[in-house]
Amino acid sequence: MTVPAVRLFLAASAVALIAACGGPKPEPVPAPADAAMDAATGEDAAAPEAPAEDHAHDGEAEAGGEAHVHGLADLAITREGNRFMGELISPMANFGLSETDAAYTDVVTAELSGLVEVDGGDCQAGVPHPMTDDSGDHTDAVVHFIWTCAKPDEVRTVRFAGFAAFSGFEKVSTIYITDAEQKAGDLTPSAPELSLK
Numbered sequence: 001m002t003v004p005a006v007r008l009f010l011a012a013s014a015v016a017l018i019a020a021c022g023g024p025k026p027e028p029v030p031a032p033a034d035a036a037m038d039a040a041t042g043e044d045a046a047a048p049e050a051p052a053e054d055h056a057h058d059g060e061a062e063a064g065g066e067a068h069v070h071g072l073a074d075l076a077i078t079r080e081g082n083r084f085m086g087e088l089i090s091p092m093a094n095f096g097l098s099e100t101d102a103a104y105t106d107v108v109t110a111e112l113s114g115l116v117e118v119d120g121g122d123c124q125a126g127v128p129h130p131m132t133d134d135s136g137d138h139t140d141a142v143v144h145f146i147w148t149c150a151k152p153d154e155v156r157t158v159r160f161a162g163f164a165a166f167s168g169f170e171k172v173s174t175i176y177i178t179d180a181e182q183k184a185g186d187l188t189p190s191a192p193e194l195s196l197k
Contacts, residue, residue: 070094071170075116075160075187077194079178082152084123086116086145091138094168099138104130108166115162116145119193121155123147156197163189 073090092099095108112128126146133140149155160172172187174194185194 071168073169073172075172075174077158077176079152082149084118084147084149084155088116088143090141092141095141095166096168102132102134102139111165112143117159117161118147118155119157119159121149121151123149123155157193157195159193160187161192163192
């Protein structure tokens with residue numbers, strides 16, 4: 001497979017996985033007090049508040065994008081021959097960065113090389129390639145990783161090591177795809193690895 005074909009396959013697989021695993025969130029039903037009007041002002045006595053972490057924005061669903069949620073990220077890993085390639089998509093806020101500036105700080109950039117690790121296979125990591133996606137109202141970080149492995153069949157796990165460096169990360173939905181297999185799991189600070197065996 002060529003790199004563009006792998007990226008297209010990854011994107012389609014990730015969307016299918018997210019669609020299959022996550023359903024629409026139920027809308028909260030307002031309590032009778034929420035619908036009451038203040039007699040003195042004629043305004044709502046209590047307006048429901050949106051969850052602080054969920055940032056759905058007008059037009060994002062129609063544009064084909066998912067609303068991003070602070071604390072969550074997506075990681076896709078593929079293998080082509082002796083190379084493993086990864087793509088992390090995350091709200092900039094997970095890195096402690098401004099979502100309006102769309103810029104990485106030197107401190108964050110310095111931490112990217114150890115953010116995602118592969119274990120086993122005698123692999124050498126390339127330099128991570130950070131980019132941004134500002135197609136919505138908030139900016140997402142998009143970081144590409146690559147590892148070249150002397151013994152790719154011996155790679156045992158993928159680990160998200162960013163939980164310690166960036167406390168904004170709470171869960172990283174991870175998928176591993178090759179021509180012959182697929183694995184997926186949610187990585188958390190207490191379970192930061194996806195087994196590939």
